[in-house]
Amino acid sequence: MTATSPSPSALHPAPAAARPDRRPSPRLRLPFHAWHLLLAPLSLLFALPLIWVVLSSAMSDAEINRFPPALWPSGIDLGGYRYVLGNAMFPRWFANSLIVSLVAVVSNLLLGSLGGYAFARMRFAGSRLLLALMLGTMVIPFQLTMIPTFLVMKRLGLIDTLGALIVPSLVTPFAVFLLRQFFLSLPRELEEAAWLDGCSRLRVLFRIVLPLSRPALSTVAVLTFLTTWNDLSWPLIAINHDTQYTLQLGLTTFQGQHHTKWSAVMAGNVVTVLPVLLAFLFAQKSFIQSITSSGLKG
Template identity: 85%
Template sequence: MKAQPAQPARLDVSATRAALPVLRRPRLPFSPWHLLLVPLALVFAAPLGWLLLSSVMSNAEINRFPPALWPSRVDFAGYRYVLENALFLRWFTNSLIVSAVTVVSNLLFGTLAGYAFARMRFTGSRALLALMLATMAIPFQLTMIPTFLVMKRLGLIDTLGALIVPSLVTPFAVFLLRQFFLSLPRELEEAAWIDGCSRLRVLFTIVVPLSRPALSTVAVLTFLSTWNDLTWPLIAVNHDTTYTLQLGLTTFQGQHHTNWAAVMAGNVITVLPVLLAFLGAQKTFVQSITSSGLKG
């Protein structure tokens, strides 16, 4: 009997492929967008870095041409000059008082008005909301003279009250909080009403704790606008003891325009609270914008 020739062995293609190492595409440890965003962020941060470096330079280094890019030694003479030769601490306190009161009042009144527009239906509510939003389109230059006359009638001119009262509540705060309240489920409030809670109790025990992102956004934006305001304090106050930091720094810069180290030091102290406030609430700010119906 003739022997059959041996059959050639068949390769198991699937097993061979499984045994081969999988070649993966190299992945960056960061998003490709960072290649564009990081240089762009450095461009925007360059003026702030130059401000900080200039505040610790001497006047000779600042006035030198070409200008020095790095201080030869750290010199805090500008900071000492600002704190010793101006009402800087008084201006800082005035700005802090005005900003703090304005932030608290906007959070309180904005929450009450925003919740009323979001959950309550009353006669003329839509028309009143539209009228309030329409005031956001009116430039401040058209309202500053009537506002000045009202403050004069109230006897608040040249006081901190003249800086606080016109900003006790803003249409933007009411609108942003209303939009956020509309995104919250009604079932939570209805369950509290069944248990016998009043509207105010529902608002402050259920709605407000869930609205921290929106409240943080309102607080930060109100603080930034109030702290950086220059036009209205320039009109409403006349005495240097009631100046805010922005107004005082402007007059200080005009009086000491040659002492650039002191001017830069004053600007650093002015910018620092704003920068800290924004960095502290950056995440809640983005969360509020994306969840309140304002995204594009």
């Protein structure tokens, strides 16, 4: 039997230039994610009311009241801002809101951290029942607690003062619960090492736990500031004198008294929204990190 000789094509393969090019064709690369094509128009849609308020605050009253309404100001008219900051008690209302909001933020960070750490790391009789009762208060509508809270503030002599707005907001169940959940995600080994070095619980909390909990603390601070700053129903009940009005309550009264001065109303809304917007933009990174965080690995 004779061996078959190899074919000429096997001995002399085709040159590389003759082979078909199988490289994939270059695909179009976008400088952004494809989801942005959907999210950008949606974000613009949600931002339209804020854009309209800003543009209207720079219009004159004649332009705002014109029909059909003007979509763009013919010129920059700051008469509404001068009217608000010069002729009304707007600076006093702004200061009242700032005082109430900052005190509420600081107290929630301090008392919420103490309560959250106690529920996360300390075991005492009735701790689970107390935690369940505290969380149960979160589902109670504010309308059911308005009258009891008012009676308590009246007994304390705080009605028609900023204290009536500060005391009910000193600590919230949400702050305690959120910080407790974040403390549970932290490794115990860090605290145990500090205990071996002779640190007390309070020192461990303030020196080790809280520096690692900045995302959660930022979230509590932002949400507390937003809630307190935008609150209208409770100041409407607890405050009677206009010198103690908060910004939201004063703006509502201002709208009722000057319903034709729409440029001033829009300017007041811009001044009211600006601190809230700056607070969120300042803590946006920490806020998102707190929501997406699942604990430390190590």
